Amino acid sequence: MHLRMTLAQARNVGLPCMNLLRMTAVPILEQLHLEERLLRTSVDNWCIVNDRTNRPTIVMGVSGRPSELIELESVLRDQIPVIKRFTGGGTVIVDDGTVFISFICNKNAIPGLQPYPHPIMSWTSQLYSEVLRGFGDFHLRENDYAFNSHKFGGNAQSIIKERWIHHTSFLWDYDIKNMEYLKLPTRAPKYRSARPHVNFLCRMKEYVPSKSMFIERTIKSLGSHFLVKPFELDDITTEPPYNLPHSTKLLTRQELEDAYSSQCENLR
Amino acid sequence: MALKLWASSAANALRTSCSGARTAFPAFSISRCFSSAIDGLKYTSSHEWVKHEGSVATIGITDHAQGHLGEVVFVELPESGVAVAKGGSFGAVESVKATSDVNSPVSGEVVEVNAKLTETPGLINTSPYEDGWMIKVKPSDPSELNSLMGCKEYTKFCEEEDAH
Numbered sequence: 156m157h158l159r160m161t162l163a164q165a166r167n168v169g170l171p172c173m174n175l176l177r178m179t180a181v182p183i184l185e186q187l188h189l190e191e192r193l194l195r196t197s198v199d200n201w202c203i204v205n206d207r208t209n210r211p212t213i214v215m216g217v218s219g220r221p222s223e224l225i226e227l228e229s230v231l232r233d234q235i236p237v238i239k240r241f242t243g244g245g246t247v248i249v250d251d252g253t254v255f256i257s258f259i260c261n262k263n264a265i266p267g268l269q270p271y272p273h274p275i276m277s278w279t280s281q282l283y284s285e286v287l288r289g290f291g292d293f294h295l296r297e298n299d300y301a302f303n304s305h306k307f308g309g310n311a312q313s314i315i316k317e318r319w320i321h322h323t324s325f326l327w328d329y330d331i332k333n334m335e336y337l338k339l340p341t342r343a344p345k346y347r348s349a350r351p352h353v354n355f356l357c358r359m360k361e362y363v364p365s366k367s368m369f370i371e372r373t374i375k376s377l378g379s380h381f382l383v384k385p386f387e388l389d390d391i392t393t394e395p396p397y398n399l400p401h402s403t404k405l406l407t408r409q410e411l412e413d414a415y416s417s418q419c420e421n422l423r
Numbered sequence: 424m425a426l427k428l429w430a431s432s433a434a435n436a437l438r439t440s441c442s443g444a445r446t447a448f449p450a451f452s453i454s455r456c457f458s459s460a461i462d463g464l465k466y467t468s469s470h471e472w473v474k475h476e477g478s479v480a481t482i483g484i485t486d487h488a489q490g491h492l493g494e495v496v497f498v499e500l501p502e503s504g505v506a507v508a509k510g511g512s513f514g515a516v517e518s519v520k521a522t523s524d525v526n527s528p529v530s531g532e533v534v535e536v537n538a539k540l541t542e543t544p545g546l547i548n549t550s551p552y553e554d555g556w557m558i559k560v561k562p563s564d565p566s567e568l569n570s571l572m573g574c575k576e577y578t579k580f581c582e583e584e585d586a587h
Contacts, residue, residue: 216517216520217497217499217515217517217522218496218497218517241522242520242521242522243497243517243518243519243520243521243522244520244521245520269491269584269585271491271492271521272491272492272493272518272519272520272521272523273491273493273519275521276519276520298519298520310520311520311521312520312521312522313521313522313523313524314521314522314523314524315512315523315524316469316510316512316524316526342496
């Protein structure tokens, strides 16, 4: 028996494990419920990749107020689902052109990484900088991923005692008509310079040859830091987590109507 | 990687708002301005502080924590009457696209929450030990405070954490 390890095996010794869950067209509400459950109840590191979601859905951050962030009249008219997620950050509208990649890690999974927003964002942006090398002028602009000054990736995090999640919605493609459901946010990054959605955003497909290449390169890049092990969705139940005060939830039509009524009254 | 991460943390430390007298550092200095801890409080390894006076323990997050989190834009707090457990989460703060759990240093019952934080969450940044207090708890077991860190121990803990 040869006791000599290959170079690849030697490199992997001592790397923490990361479970890789690859999904396609899983509804974003289901994905967020799963992520919150894994963050709070699992002890493993996870990478979750979801290639698109099944229908256009608005996703607000934990402190989002519908009347401030979305065009309620058209959202109600067109019955667009609105979710309030468990992580911080802003509002996005996701659809079948969105690619979702999430990292859920133990506090000590990455040597030297402090579990605070800036260091985590710095680490993930370095990972994606490697992934996207040669495909565009990639930047972490404040807290967004951008080619030059055009955003293609929105980020959000949740940090608990011993673990954190950093998740991103990547605009592989998008329908500009969907962006009209979102108001221009009052709290916006400085580099946006008050640009409307059409001038602020860009589509990854105009920079990167294929979605599969982006995903495969991300997984390969993860392999420098983790021993990546494939996992199947069937192996994990997707029940909503126990009742947490800031658990992800789908806003009811009543809640949206109440917000719209309140907004109309304020305008009188 | 480690050096870049350190630089990111150092940049955050330089942005830390100061309570009490502190020297200003030039923009391009690599010196670091340490966040402050206060005598008379007890501290947790997850960067909460607790002040025990009589039958009430006042709780918040430390200057070190607020400096690393960045501008706090939203605070989620429990209602009065809710039970909290030592080491368990009682709420969260939102900053820089992140929600961060806040954990209770002691077990007991919430008797008061800081309503000012709803309108002015930034009090946690500008006055983490005074106006930025988060909840007041009636401790069910005051001996739990004995296992917490004092000021000097917590200061050393923060220095070691930032040195990684």
